Amino acid sequence: xxxxxxxxxxxxxxxxxxxxxxxxxxxxxxxxxxxxxxxxxxxxxxxxxxxxxxxxxxxxxxxxxxxxxxxxxxxxxxxxxxxxxxxxxxxxxxxxxxxxxxxxxxxxxxxxxxxxxxxxxxxxxxxxxxxxxxxxxxxxxxxxxxxxxxxxxxxxxxxxxxxxxxxxxxxxxxxxxxxxxxxxxxxxxxxxxxxxxxxxxxxxxxxxxxxxxxxxxxxxxxxxxxxxxxxxxxxxxxxxxxxxxxxxxxxxxxxxxxxxxxxxxxxxxxxxxxxxxxxxxxxxxxxxxxxxxxxxxxxxxxxxxxxxxxxxxxxxxxxxxxxxxxxxxxxxxxxxxxxxxxxxxxxxxxxxxxxxxxxxxxxxxxxxxxxxxxxxxxxxxxxxxxxxxxxxxxx
Amino acid sequence: xxxxxxxxxxxxxxxxxxxxxxxxxxxxxxxxxxxxxxxxxxxxxxxxxxxxxxxxxxxxxxxxxxxxxxxxxxxxxxxxxxxxxxxxxxxxxxxxxxxxxxxxxxxxxxxxxxxxxxxxxxxxxxxxxxxxxxxxxxxxxxxxxxxxxxxxxxxxxxxxxxxxxxxxxxxxxxxxxxxxxxxxxxxxxxxxxxxxxxxxxxxxxxxxxxxxxxxxxxxxxxxxxxxxxxxxxxxxxxxxxxxxxxxxxxxxxxxxxxxxxxxxxxxxxxxxxxxxxxxxxxxxxxxxxxxxxxxxxxxxxxxxxxxxxxxxxxxxxxxxxxxxxxxxxxxxxxxxxxxxxxxxxxxxxxxxxxxxxxxxxxxxxxxxxxxxxxxxxxxxxxxxxxxxx
Numbered sequence: 001x002x003x004x005x006x007x008x009x010x011x012x013x014x015x016x017x018x019x020x021x022x023x024x025x026x027x028x029x030x031x032x033x034x035x036x037x038x039x040x041x042x043x044x045x046x047x048x049x050x051x052x053x054x055x056x057x058x059x060x061x062x063x064x065x066x067x068x069x070x071x072x073x074x075x076x077x078x079x080x081x082x083x084x085x086x087x088x089x090x091x092x093x094x095x096x097x098x099x100x101x102x103x104x105x106x107x108x109x110x111x112x113x114x115x116x117x118x119x120x121x122x123x124x125x126x127x128x129x130x131x132x133x134x135x136x137x138x139x140x141x142x143x144x145x146x147x148x149x150x151x152x153x154x155x156x157x158x159x160x161x162x163x164x165x166x167x168x169x170x171x172x173x174x175x176x177x178x179x180x181x182x183x184x185x186x187x188x189x190x191x192x193x194x195x196x197x198x199x200x201x202x203x204x205x206x207x208x209x210x211x212x213x214x215x216x217x218x219x220x221x222x223x224x225x226x227x228x229x230x231x232x233x234x235x236x237x238x239x240x241x242x243x244x245x246x247x248x249x250x251x252x253x254x255x256x257x258x259x260x261x262x263x264x265x266x267x268x269x270x271x272x273x274x275x276x277x278x279x280x281x282x283x284x285x286x287x288x289x290x291x292x293x294x295x296x297x298x299x300x301x302x303x304x305x306x307x308x309x310x311x312x313x314x315x316x317x318x319x320x321x322x323x324x325x326x327x328x329x330x331x332x333x334x335x336x337x338x339x340x341x342x343x344x345x346x347x348x349x350x351x352x353x354x355x356x357x358x359x360x361x362x363x364x365x366x367x368x369x370x371x372x373x374x375x376x377x378x379x380x381x382x383x384x385x386x387x388x389x390x391x392x393x394x395x
Numbered sequence: 396x397x398x399x400x401x402x403x404x405x406x407x408x409x410x411x412x413x414x415x416x417x418x419x420x421x422x423x424x425x426x427x428x429x430x431x432x433x434x435x436x437x438x439x440x441x442x443x444x445x446x447x448x449x450x451x452x453x454x455x456x457x458x459x460x461x462x463x464x465x466x467x468x469x470x471x472x473x474x475x476x477x478x479x480x481x482x483x484x485x486x487x488x489x490x491x492x493x494x495x496x497x498x499x500x501x502x503x504x505x506x507x508x509x510x511x512x513x514x515x516x517x518x519x520x521x522x523x524x525x526x527x528x529x530x531x532x533x534x535x536x537x538x539x540x541x542x543x544x545x546x547x548x549x550x551x552x553x554x555x556x557x558x559x560x561x562x563x564x565x566x567x568x569x570x571x572x573x574x575x576x577x578x579x580x581x582x583x584x585x586x587x588x589x590x591x592x593x594x595x596x597x598x599x600x601x602x603x604x605x606x607x608x609x610x611x612x613x614x615x616x617x618x619x620x621x622x623x624x625x626x627x628x629x630x631x632x633x634x635x636x637x638x639x640x641x642x643x644x645x646x647x648x649x650x651x652x653x654x655x656x657x658x659x660x661x662x663x664x665x666x667x668x669x670x671x672x673x674x675x676x677x678x679x680x681x682x683x684x685x686x687x688x689x690x691x692x693x694x695x696x697x698x699x700x701x702x703x704x705x706x707x708x709x710x711x712x713x714x715x716x717x718x719x720x721x722x723x724x725x726x727x728x729x730x731x732x733x734x735x736x737x738x739x740x741x742x743x744x745x746x747x748x749x750x751x752x753x754x755x756x757x758x759x760x761x762x763x764x765x766x767x768x769x770x771x772x773x774x775x776x777x778x779x780x781x782x783x784x
Contacts, residue, residue: 215707216774342728343703 007049010074072175079164108145116158174203191289198317211246256371259352268309296355405750446645466608467576468498470595477618486536521685522551544578550692559590580651603647607640662690
């Protein structure tokens with residue numbers, strides 16, 4: 001009997017002839033995510049992946065927590081692997097139940113069997129019934145409840161047999177790197193990290209750009225963005241974060257342009273810089289955390305004016321979401337606590353009291369021309385500081 | 396490297412060189428547990444005895460009225476909770492002011508939830524507790540009054556003598572706790588003479604190490620511990636003693652108290668000069684610290700400026716200060732102290748706290764004024780013009 005981790009993946013199964021390609025990328029990502037925890041063997045078998053550690057003292061808890069964050073995985077279980085032999089299955093089932101009852105006060109259970117190997121002489125319901133009986137004999141305080149059991153003992157009979165009782169949900173999505181690359185504009189607020197996470201979940205490899213207005217914003221604001229990127233990196237692996245000095249551009253806009261159009265002009269400059277950074281890294285799209293109508297710069301008119309500044313597609317995965325829906329995701333993915341730290345950021349320092357909510361593109365372009373931006377944008381792109389944010393141990 | 400100008404001494408102070416040396420020496424040479432029977436234990440115990448003697452001497456009290464803690468927050472918690480839990484039958488009415496440190500205010504908030512009758516004293520525009528109000532609030536069943544001696548944000552010094560006189564005339568049994576974290580080592584304090592029963596002090600505000608503090612508890616009163624253990628600090632605060640911290644605290648206390656009057660005078664001069672220069676150079680400011688307050692603290696609002704932005708600009712010039720209130724345009728975390736003295740939102744938004752120590756010189760002040768003269772017009776214009784256009 002051996003301890004292994006069973007990894008289930010969802011959507012990839014639906015891919016036709018490309019399926020092995022996706023599976024291979026997923027396996028590669030799984031291996032990467034588990035680096036440093038010890039030697040493992042990763043095996044693909046019948047639309048499932050098994051992670052088999054060499055060492056009996058492998059850190060399964062950390063491994064499962066890391067795997068839960070690998071996109072493309074739907075759920076994981078810590079399972080016992082054994083020979084497909086009914087006597088062994090019985091013995092292991094008893095041991096497993098014993099272990100479960102040590103830490104929990106469960107009163108009822110059921111056995112659920114799946115028989116992948118049809119040559120096994122007993123049918124699934126027969127296995128369940130037989131094992132249920134054995135467990136009842138050994139644990140007289142337990143009863144069977146097929147509708148609402150306290151726990152389920154899952155038995156999967158394949159070439160080998162796998163027994164487990166817990167399915168830990170992961171986030172699903174597509175394996176990272178299967179859907180191209182995009183640059184995320186990250187501010188330090190609640191929305192942009194969520195937007196990046198959602199695109200990464202769909203298999204997009206992300207890098208990030210942050211606009212840094214020191215000394216109008218503090219070093220802590222920068223550290224906050226680094227910390228948020230680290231959290232994203234716990235899902236994506238490595239992320240390149242570009243810190244772009246933005247003070248000069250903001251001062252110029254603040255100085256020369258009408259204040260009610262300042263935010264949109266500023267955002268246009270940000271988009272241009274992000275596009276330039278994307279282009280020079282072979283990246284084809286941008287991601288922002290905008291949500292329809294959340295603030296003045298996120299109305300259709302403002303977004304049209306912002307989009308006009310660049311040629312790349314701009315993805316806005318939060319566009320149709322309410323703030324509370326975004327907050328729910330931020331909490332789920334653990335960026336919320338960091339996002340709400342109260343430091344000034346580039347979007348809060350230079351704000352007009354009454355920004356235009358329906359800016360005209362032509363008017364924006366006219367006002368933008370009052371500021372001398374192109375040279376400053378060049379400098380900003382050139383002097384961007386690149387930080388490579390790595391996945392950190394979670395525990 | 397450019398010289399740094401550290402004007403954030405209410406947050407933390409630079410440890411005296413003698414202090415850090417002594418801490419190192421204690422850690423390396425005297426690592427025994429004070430409770431151990433052998434000579435190394437005795438050596439460690441003697442270090443603590445020595446420090447306790449120093450603190451007691453500066454507070455003019457007996458050594459068995461001094462208990463070492465992990466700092467101001469623990470001292471405040473222990474005083475308030477410890478006293479109340481040992482004197483449960485005396486009553487449920489407790490008082491404090493609206494301008495306390497969070498380590499007092501949040502304890503009172505929690506006590507309120509567990510059934511105590513909590514009242515908060517108003518202060519006037521200078522941050523001084525209104526004695527008239529206090530007079531009306533003290534009842535025969537009032538158990539505890541906790542007051543911050545020198546306020547940490549604006550530097551107001553409370554007239555403790557008058558408060559205790561008032562107490563004596565209404566309810567002699569009422570116990571008074573003084574949060575003296577910003578007062579100890581800055582002004583002379585004698586709890587017995589003031590007529591107060593408990594007093595909290597902290598080490599890292601007087602050039603000692605962090606993680607160390609003390610509490611004075613009058614012999615005549617009873618308090619219960621918050622944590623239980625092996626009987627150290629006469630069972631009021633058990634746990635193996637922080638010997639290096641206590642050693643450093645004792646040393647810092649010795650040094651700071653030996654120069655207390657001299658420092659007070661030079662701080663007063665420095666603060667006066669700072670205020671005069673501010674008034675001369677800037678129109679849109681409001682001095683939030685009153686003239687009779689601590690010379691170690693100067694709180695100023697720069698109107699039309701965001702304090703955090705000003706802080707960052709000063710930071711860039713290696714000048715370190717605090718904002719009067721953590722305030723961002725997203726989430727307005729207005730300072731409860733500035734609110735209590737009646738400041739409007741736009742006044743609190745631009746509030747900066749400069750706090751001094753004997754490590755500062757007049758040239759620091761001049762350089763800071765120069766820096767402000769350069770920065771304020773820049774950042775004020777940018778923020779204000781939007782409203783003008």
